[in-house]
Amino acid sequence: MxxxxxxxxxxxxxxxxxxxxxxxxxxxxxxxxxxxxxxxxxxxxxxxxxxxxxxxxxxxxxxxxxxxxxxxxxxxxxxxxxxxxxxxxxxxxxxxxxxxxxxxxxxxxxxxxxxxxxxxxxxxxxxxxxxxxxxxxxxxxxxxxxxxxxxxxxxxxxxxxxxxxxxxxxxxxxxxxxxxxxxxxxxxxxxxxxxxxxxxxxxxxxxxxxxxxxxxxxxxxxxxxxxxxxxxxxxxxxxxxxxxxxxxxxxxxxxxEKMRQKEEELRVLKLAFFNELQNSGIKFNLNGPAPGEGAPHIINLSFPGLRAEVLLHSLEERGIHVSAGSACHSRHPEPSHVLKAIGLDSENLDSALRFSFSVFNDKNEIIAAAKETAEAVQELRGII
Ligand SMILES: Cc1ncc(COP(=O)(O)O)c(C=O)c1O
Known part of the structure; x- marks a missing residue:
């Protein structure tokens, strides 16, 4: 895998x-x-x-x-x-x-x-x-x-x-x-x-x-x-x-080196990930700025009805590594102070995952990760 x-x-x-x-x-x-x-x-x-x-x-x-x-x-x-x-x-x-x-x-x-x-x-x-x-x-x-x-x-x-x-x-x-x-x-x-x-x-x-x-x-x-x-x-x-x-x-x-070019490439990956998830038809919410705005490498999404940790481990079994909240302090059981501050309700707080990209990722990987995420979400929601 x-x-x-x-x-x-x-x-x-x-x-x-x-x-x-x-x-x-x-x-x-x-x-x-x-x-x-x-x-x-x-x-x-x-x-x-x-x-x-x-x-x-x-x-x-x-x-x-x-x-x-x-x-x-x-x-x-x-x-x-x-x-x-x-x-x-x-x-x-x-x-x-x-x-x-x-x-x-x-x-x-x-x-x-x-x-x-x-x-x-x-x-x-x-x-x-x-x-x-x-x-x-x-x-x-x-x-x-x-x-x-x-x-x-x-x-x-x-x-x-x-x-x-x-x-x-x-x-x-x-x-x-x-x-x-x-x-x-x-x-x-x-x-x-x-x-x-x-x-x-x-x-x-x-x-x-x-x-x-x-x-x-x-x-x-x-x-x-x-x-x-x-x-x-x-x-x-x-x-x-x-x-x-x-x-x-x-x-x-x-x-x-070539910062502008890499920034653009990261943004393309982030948009590709977001669009692929949207096309999969699963229900999710975006936390923070629109995908075309904000940092080129970070996207935070909630999957209402699921627990972030459960989804995180289901993705891990599929070889995909992401964070629930912020990894620097995510071993703490409290919900993220950032997501609370932007006004998320408990359903969106508890189901939030952060996906963050780098120059080592490529488009095929990103599309595969989005497909796997959609599948994991559907499986956990009992849809498939
Ligand atoms: C915005 C921000 N500030 C500070 C830090 C802390 O950096 P370090 O892990 O090097 O102590 C991090 C790490 O996650 C961060 O994301």
């Missing part, structure tokens, strides 16, 4: 070139990048090259890149680091109700330390209303954090409009964006959007697990969370994971 992997928002298959590079670096370039001898310098050179590759995709400079263990750590550093560093200016923070848990739980942590957090609602498509944000920003607001592409519904937030508005109302407030799902997949215009900090993760872009990065615009002051030898400009102490960082840099370059 051919395996069809449609859980690319959770994690991706590494490029073969990335695997080759990480294993070579792991076995051959084991010097400490902080050491002064030539083996240290060799490791340092590898990291410098990756820093350059990541900076290109962010549209920033090499000295603005801070390597971390992943997106979760980078979000924690950006949010807690900014809040603690700037608390003398104010203690008001803003985020949205549909953020990734690494963002939401960082804000909940800060609430325990006396910060006041405003949580923006979203509409039925998962988008925040810039006017709602406008009404919340005040003099004491020191940080606003919003994601670019939502990992469950594929909703894209209007970051350009939001960034301009933040600057008009409170030019001092820092603007942090989680671009884990968009990095290398769709164009980022962080400078134009007036973003101060952005976060990405290697394993979402066909890189290794265990590496991520915070881009922090020059001059943005942060309090480090990890104290030690002062690596990564003093913001993230600890010996760098040279092999994972090398693979991360290469994955960023390969992902962003």
């Amino acid at each position: 051919a395996e069809i992997y449609l859980d690319n928002s959770a994690s991706t298959r590494p490029y073969p070139e990335v695997n080759k590079l990480t294993s070579r670096v792991q076995s051959e370039i084991y010097g400490n990048p902080s050491s002064l001898h030539d083996m240290g310098l060799e490791a340092e050179k590898i990291i410098r090259e990756a820093r350059r590759q990541i900076a290109v995709v962010f549209g920033g400079r090499e000295n603005e890149i801070i390597f971390t263990s992943g997106g979760t750590e980078a979000n924690n550093l950006a949010i807690k680091g900014a809040a603690f560093r700037h608390r003398r200016r104010g203690s008001h923070l803003i985020t949205s109700v549909i953020e990734h848990p690494s963002v939401l739980n960082s804000f909940r942590f800060l609430e325990k330390y006396g910060f006041e957090v405003s949580y923006l609602p979203v509409n039925s498509q998962g988008a925040v209303n810039p006017d709602d944000l406008k009404a919340l920003i005040r003099k004491e607001t020191i940080l606003i954090s919003l994601m670019h592409i939502n990992n469950e519904t594929g909703t894209i937030q209007p970051l350009g409009e939001i960034g301009r508005m933040i600057r008009e109302i409170n030019p001092e407030a820092l603007f942090h964006v989680d671009v884990v799902q968009s990095f290398g997949r769709i164009p980022l215009r962080l400078k134009e959007w007036q973003v101060d900090m952005a976060v990405c993760s290697a394993h979402k872009i066909h890189g290794p697990r265990g590496a991520g990065s915070l881009w922090s615009r020059k001059g943005t002051l942060l309090e480090p969370l990890l104290h030690g030898g002062g690596q990564e400009s003093g913001l993230r102490s600890g010996t760098e994971n040279t092999a994972a960082i090398a693979g991360f840099g290469l994955a960023a370059r390969l992902t962003a």
